[in-house]
Amino acid sequence: MANSKKPCYADWVFKPCACILALLILAASISASAEPLxxxxxxxxxxxxxxxxxxxxxxxxxxxxxxxxxxxxxxxxxxxxxxxxxxxxxxxxxxxxxxxxxxxxxxxxxxxxxxxxxxxxxxxxxxxxxxxxxxxxxxxEFEKGIYGLRENSALMAVRSLKELRTFSTAVDLTWQRDIETLTAMGIHTITKVPRYELMIRVVGGHRTDFIIAEFANVNHDFSFTAYGVKLYPVPGVKIVIPHxxxxxxxxxxxxxxxxxxxxxxxxxxxxxxxxxxxxxxxxxxxxxxxxxxxxxxx
Known part of the structure; x- marks a missing residue:
């Protein structure tokens, strides 16, 4: 009678390993092809x-x-x-x-x-x-500048909060922390507008004096241009929103x-x-x- 072939150790060890390896490769392939979150x-x-x-x-x-x-x-x-x-x-x-x-x-x-x-x-x-x-x-860490038109020489000469209080400002009506800050600063005339663009435009149109804005890092004088209006910070002064x-x-x-x-x-x-x-x-x-x-x- 012919000898029956004995199972090879490698057959029963490596075949399951090969199956597991194939599954891992398949899973990796599926993961790689999946849509990103x-x-x-x-x-x-x-x-x-x-x-x-x-x-x-x-x-x-x-x-x-x-x-x-x-x-x-x-x-x-x-x-x-x-x-x-x-x-x-x-x-x-x-x-x-x-x-x-x-x-x-x-x-x-x-x-x-x-x-x-x-x-x-x-x-x-x-x-x-x-x-x-x-x-x-x-x-x-949240510092802001007092931004207005450069030709507004009276604003550009401001050096104290007391002096700034005589000028008018505009703010987005949804910016509650800015509104609270401007109110706490004692700014008497605060115009609330529905979006940022209008903040810029009312200053550019000489209907209000300034906005508070983050310092721009584009130009050496920290000026910036938005919606066709170029605004400059009052030199040498800043405020901090303490939150x-x-x-x-x-x-x-x-x-x-x-x-x-x-x-x-x-x-x-x-x-x-x-x-x-x-x-x-x-x-x-x-x-x-x-x-x-x-x-x-x-």
Whole structure:
């Protein structure tokens, strides 16, 4: 009788291993071909263009960016959010949901139509429908200049809060922290307008004297041009809004809590490495050029 072939040790050891290996390769292939996670992120008007333009100028991916020169704090914040989320194990792509102003955009987050707000928000904007991250902008870091037309020589000569109180200002009616600050400063005439564009235009049209704005880092004199109007800071003076700003995530959106957990985890590492402060300095939000300017409020 012919000898029956004995099972080879390699057959029963390596065949299952080969099967497992094949399954792992298949799983990796499926994962690689899966659609990337895309989340709705609420933002004010024109934000999508600024964000996409910045990414395109830096290779298209937010994760490799380490130089934030030439963009705004808002765009910088969203890129930092994505970098933190990736560190926390939840990389995502952005689908910007645009609204006429930040207040309307924030409402999308609170209603659960957006997973998060694109930029950082003042602490007082949070309620029980949203989740607050650790601070992106820490208390004392948010400085603003007094911006007006250069030909307004009386405004440009202001050197104290007492002198500034005699001038008029305009502010977006949804910017509650700015309104509170201007009121606390004792500014007598505060015109509230429905969007940022009108803030610029009423100054350009000589209907109000100034706005408070983050220092621009485009020109050596910190001037900036928006909607055809060029505004200059009153030289040598600045104010501080003494509150912190945080990322806002929706409790009602199905991915909001997961995103918050990932971002909060990643922010700890970014903060420890000094990357948040560095990014805010690079984009000009924390402006070393005005470090010695006189703080007239608070």
């Amino acid at each position: 895309v989340l709705p992120i609420a933002a004010s008007q024109d934000y999508a263009y600024s964000y996409k333009d910045f990414l395109n100028r830096h290779g298209g991916s937010p994760y490799s960016i380490d130089d934030f020169a030439g963009t705004t704090r808002g765009v910088t914040s969203l890129v930092l959010m994505q970098q933190a989320a990736r560190i926390g194990g939840m990389p995502f792509e952005v689908n910007v949901l645009e609204s006429p102003n930040p207040g309307r955009a924030m409402l999308l987050v609170k209603q659960g139509k957006a997973a998060a707000f694109a930029s950082d928000m003042w602490q007082n904007e949070f309620d029980d429908t949203v989740i607050m991250s650790p601070p992106v902008v820490r208390k004392g 912190s700003r945080h990322f806002m995530f929706s409790k009602k959106h199905p991915m909001g809590a997961r995103l918050a957990k990932a971002v909060n985890c990643g922010m700890k590492q970014l903060r420890k490495q000094g990357r948040i402060r560095k990014a805010l300095e690079q984009c000009g939000f924390i402006n070393t050029g005005v470090a010695k300017w006189k703080q007239i409020y608070p």
